Amino acid sequence: MKMLINVPETVVADALRGLAAAYPDLNVDVENRVIVRRDAPVSGQVALVSGGGSGHEPLHGGFVGPGMLSAACPGEVFTSPVPDQMARAAAAVDSGAGVLFVVKNYTGDVLNFDMAAELAEDEGIQVAKVLVDDDVAVTDSLYTAGRRGTGATLFVEKIAGAAAAEGQPLERVEAIGRQVNGNSRSFGVALSACTTPAKGSPTFDLPDGELELGIGIHGEPGRERRPMMTSGEIADFAVNAILEDMPPRSPVLVLVNGMGATPLLELYGFNAEVQRVLRERGVAVARTLVGNYVTSLDMAGASVTLCQADEELLRLWDAPVKTPALRWGM
Amino acid sequence: MKMLINVPETVVADALRGLAAAYPDLNVDVENRVIVRRDAPVSGQVALVSGGGSGHEPLHGGFVGPGMLSAACPGEVFTSPVPDQMARAAAAVDSGAGVLFVVKNYTGDVLNFDMAAELAEDEGIQVAKVLVDDDVAVTDSLYTAGRRGTGATLFVEKIAGAAAAEGQPLERVEAIGRQVNGNSRSFGVALSACTTPAKGSPTFDLPDGELELGIGIHGEPGRERRPMMTSGEIADFAVNAILEDMPPRSPVLVLVNGMGATPLLELYGFNAEVQRVLRERGVAVARTLVGNYVTSLDMAGASVTLCQADEELLRLWDAPVKTPALRWGM
Numbered sequence: 001m002k003m004l005i006n007v008p009e010t011v012v013a014d015a016l017r018g019l020a021a022a023y024p025d026l027n028v029d030v031e032n033r034v035i036v037r038r039d040a041p042v043s044g045q046v047a048l049v050s051g052g053g054s055g056h057e058p059l060h061g062g063f064v065g066p067g068m069l070s071a072a073c074p075g076e077v078f079t080s081p082v083p084d085q086m087a088r089a090a091a092a093v094d095s096g097a098g099v100l101f102v103v104k105n106y107t108g109d110v111l112n113f114d115m116a117a118e119l120a121e122d123e124g125i126q127v128a129k130v131l132v133d134d135d136v137a138v139t140d141s142l143y144t145a146g147r148r149g150t151g152a153t154l155f156v157e158k159i160a161g162a163a164a165a166e167g168q169p170l171e172r173v174e175a176i177g178r179q180v181n182g183n184s185r186s187f188g189v190a191l192s193a194c195t196t197p198a199k200g201s202p203t204f205d206l207p208d209g210e211l212e213l214g215i216g217i218h219g220e221p222g223r224e225r226r227p228m229m230t231s232g233e234i235a236d237f238a239v240n241a242i243l244e245d246m247p248p249r250s251p252v253l254v255l256v257n258g259m260g261a262t263p264l265l266e267l268y269g270f271n272a273e274v275q276r277v278l279r280e281r282g283v284a285v286a287r288t289l290v291g292n293y294v295t296s297l298d299m300a301g302a303s304v305t306l307c308q309a310d311e312e313l314l315r316l317w318d319a320p321v322k323t324p325a326l327r328w329g330m
Numbered sequence: 331m332k333m334l335i336n337v338p339e340t341v342v343a344d345a346l347r348g349l350a351a352a353y354p355d356l357n358v359d360v361e362n363r364v365i366v367r368r369d370a371p372v373s374g375q376v377a378l379v380s381g382g383g384s385g386h387e388p389l390h391g392g393f394v395g396p397g398m399l400s401a402a403c404p405g406e407v408f409t410s411p412v413p414d415q416m417a418r419a420a421a422a423v424d425s426g427a428g429v430l431f432v433v434k435n436y437t438g439d440v441l442n443f444d445m446a447a448e449l450a451e452d453e454g455i456q457v458a459k460v461l462v463d464d465d466v467a468v469t470d471s472l473y474t475a476g477r478r479g480t481g482a483t484l485f486v487e488k489i490a491g492a493a494a495a496e497g498q499p500l501e502r503v504e505a506i507g508r509q510v511n512g513n514s515r516s517f518g519v520a521l522s523a524c525t526t527p528a529k530g531s532p533t534f535d536l537p538d539g540e541l542e543l544g545i546g547i548h549g550e551p552g553r554e555r556r557p558m559m560t561s562g563e564i565a566d567f568a569v570n571a572i573l574e575d576m577p578p579r580s581p582v583l584v585l586v587n588g589m590g591a592t593p594l595l596e597l598y599g600f601n602a603e604v605q606r607v608l609r610e611r612g613v614a615v616a617r618t619l620v621g622n623y624v625t626s627l628d629m630a631g632a633s634v635t636l637c638q639a640d641e642e643l644l645r646l647w648d649a650p651v652k653t654p655a656l657r658w659g660m
Contacts, residue, residue: 002521002541004596004632006560006603014561014599021605022586022598022618057594077595191332211332230336231344256352261591263627264387265407266334268352269344273336275351288352292622297593300628302334327657 001195001202008197012054012076019061023324026064033085035061036071040093046164046173047071047093050102050157051086052109053078055196055297056217059153062325068161069102069323077196077297078218080108086116090125098126098170100177102157104149105133128170130177132156134184134305136245137214137222148216151255151294151305152184155317158326162319176316180307185246187238188303190215190222190259194296213237217259217296231266235273238304243281248308251286253317254278255305260295262302267291270302286314293325331525331532338527342384342406349391353654356394363415365391366401370423376494376503377401377423380432380487381416382439383408385526385627386547389483392655398491399432399653407526407627408548410438416446420455428456428500430507432487434479435463458500460507462486464514464635466575467544467552478546481585481624481635482514485647488656492649506646510637515576517568518633520545520552520589524626543567547589547626561596565603568634573611578638581616583647584608585635590625592632597621600632616644623655 005011013030020028027036041047050060051073060072070093075081090099099120103113110131117127133144134152141148160177168176190212193202203219206212211229214222229237256271258264271290278285286309294303309317320329335341343360350358357366371377380390381403390402400423405411420429429450433443440461447457463474464482471478490507498506520542523532533549536542541559544552559567586601588594601620608615616639624633639647650659 002538002558002630004521004561004564004592004600004630006562006599011595011599014602015595016598018586018598018601018603018605018620021615022601022620055593055595057598062594191334208332228332231334232336234334256348260593261628261630262334263385263590263625264392264622265341265345265385265627268346268348268387269336269341270334271348271352272344273348275348285351290348290352292594295593297595298591298630300332300334300591322658328652329660330658 001200003197005197011197012074032088033074033081034071034089034092035064036089036092037065040070041095043095044097044167045095046097046170047095047099048102048157048161048164049086049089049093049099051081052104053080056295058325059294063157063323065323067165067319067321068157068326077198080112083112083115083119086113087119090120090127091123094125098128100160100170100173101127101129102153102177103129103131104153105131105146106143107145126170128174130156130174130181132181134181134186135216136185136241137187141216142220143218150188150217151186151257151303152181152307154255154293155184155253155307156180158321159313159316162316180313183308184305185242186303186305187241188215188301189213189234189238190299190301192300194219194299196297215301217294219296219299231270232273235270235277239274239277242304242306248283250308250310251284253307253309254285254288256290257294257303257305258292259299259301260292261298261300267302274304287317331530333527335527341527342404362418363404363411364401364419364422365394366419366422367395370400371425373425374427374497375425376427376500377425377429378432378487378491378494379416379419379423379429381411382434383410386625388655389624393487393653395653397495397649397651398487398656407528410442413442413445413449416443417449420450420457421453424455428458430490430500430503431457431459432483432507433459433461434483435461435476436473437475456500458504460486460504460511462511464511464516465546466515466571467517471546472550473548480518480547481516481587481633482511482637484585484623485514485583485637486510488651489643489646492646510643513638514635515572516633516635517571518545518631519543519564519568520629520631522630524549524629526627545631547624549626549629561600562603565600565607569604569607572634572636578613578636580638580640581614583637583639584615584618586620587624587633587635588622589629589631590622591628591630597632604634617647
């Protein structure tokens with residue numbers, strides 16, 4: 001499997017150097033693997049810190065900036081960052097108003113963010129935590145007790161980040177983050193496996209002519225494997241799986257997310273089918289985002305995330321944001 | 331080859347429906363295949379119209395909006411749009427200040443935009459044209475007399491679009507577009523071929539362990555094929571090919587562009603190497619953009635575009651823009 005890399009050992013460090021060169025608004029500590037918005041700490045504002053294994057770019061480093069994350073800690077590919085990284089990030093961004101950890105529900109991330117919270121609290125930093133577990137495809141998985149955290153991470157980081165930027169207190173920012181996670185559900189499909197730089201060959205075998213329904217963002221097995229389906233059939237399956245779990249009571253935010261190697265031409269076409277299913281099911285759509293946001297290296301496929309958004313969440317979604325991957329209003 | 335599509339025949343129409351659903355600021359005529367900013371025509375402003383074959387998304391539809399294109403005409407995959415589309419777009423966006431066609435140098439596009447200009451002029455619309463031919467890899471190609479138009483298209487559309495948004499007259503917007511093209515050079519590499527929906531199998535054969543240097547955005551052959559190289563070696567080759575053709579006299583805008591299937595993790599790492607080469611060669615960098623902007627379906631690989639930017643071009647680059655794919659300052 002060919003990759004545009006030097007050697008597998010330096011993939012994450014190389015990417016951080018390239019991120020730093022492209023975004024002067026970010027302060028990238030390549031050695032310690034912490035990405036911080038350059039103007040942190042911001043006086044009077046709660047700080048948001050997230051992180052996780054690399055390979056899901058732009059998540060999380062591409063979401064650092066005013067109106068979203070204060071800092072991100074990238075681990076090795078598909079490997080949790082360590083508590084020291086997270087504690088270092090918390091110390092760099094805390095203004096005294098406290099720090100919210102946004103944690104995707106994978107065993108390693110959960111344990112390490114818990115340890116980091118203890119380290120940070122020892123330094124006198126007030127820490128709260130939001131766990132993201134939006135994936136309806138499976139109950140437990142290879143890497144999780146409970147549901148996996150996937151596309152909803154973007155909604156939690158954007159909306160809680162907007163609340164923090166308004167100066168809302170830690171308990172309130174945390175509550176909003178939990179509300180967004182509770183209001184969100186995701187379902188993903190893979191048309192191909194992904195290849196980690198270290199392994200150099202696909203993480204699993206997906207024969208030509210088949211797809212995997214309910215895939216995770218590390219190539220974890222999903223619900224079932226089927227003969228290849230059309231974009232419309234996949235949209236029916238994914239959206240119905242979500243709506244079965246969460247019948248929306250308010251208009252939804254829609255994320256149609258590419259897994260990394262699926263062209264935007266196909267993602268737009270898939271979005272058309274997702275919107276058709278929502279229309280048929282009587283679900284009103286408030287906003288739609290289409291693109292590669294929570295990826296799985298070079299996996300082909302897509303996921304759908306829906307988030308029920310009342311007027312307040314919608315207002316926070318629309319609030320200005322300035323990060324590498326999401327930017328509007330400034 | 332698996333794709334997230336319904337049937338090959340509806341890929342472009344499906345994508346346009348999905349684009350329309352995601353971006354209410356765009357007026358998408360799916361039947362006639364014209365994407366227009368909803369507030370067009372804008373009084374007192376020159377309008378920019380571009381277009382070309384589909385399969386390069388977000389180019390061009392993702393660049394429609396305030397500060398950039400007024401309209402875009404997508405053809406079938408890798409196939410020029412027809413003159414009627416372009417003339418219809420020109421009529422929809424002309425405010426009386428005239429229309430600038432931004433045309434990538436491919437034989438079909440050039441002929442059809444010329445015919446469209448005649449049609450539009452027959453309707454009393456003043457038309458000017460900028461031809462984009464920035465690819466230094468080959469002199470002529472399968473689809474061109476002269477150099478191919480690739481990544482510089484983004485710079486031309488953004489910078490000329492900013493001049494138009496300021497109310498500059500048609501001759502001046504055209505001159506700026508030509509200046510940007512003249513100041514820009516690109517070079518691309520492919521790690522894999524791309525697969526068109528109609529064909530369903532790769533457009534060319536690129537064995538494992540080899541890469542193609544100087545590839546075009548339709549999988550046209552490049553300069554040469556070599557055993558796989560590291561990211562650093564590729565950056566050396568690509569940047570040196572550009573600098574050999576254009577030794578910059580001012581700081582450059584850098585576009586590190588993914589061909590579609592290369593993960594952002596790799597693109598950031600590649601950017602680090604591109605910046606290293608520029609530093610070694612004494613070239614100052616003014617701004618850097620990294621991402622999938624001028625793609626070739628599911629091709630793996632990347633291209634580098636450099637644009638020499640004096641203070642005026644840099645000011646226009648930084649001016650506010652609000653499109654699906656490029657957005658800042660509003």
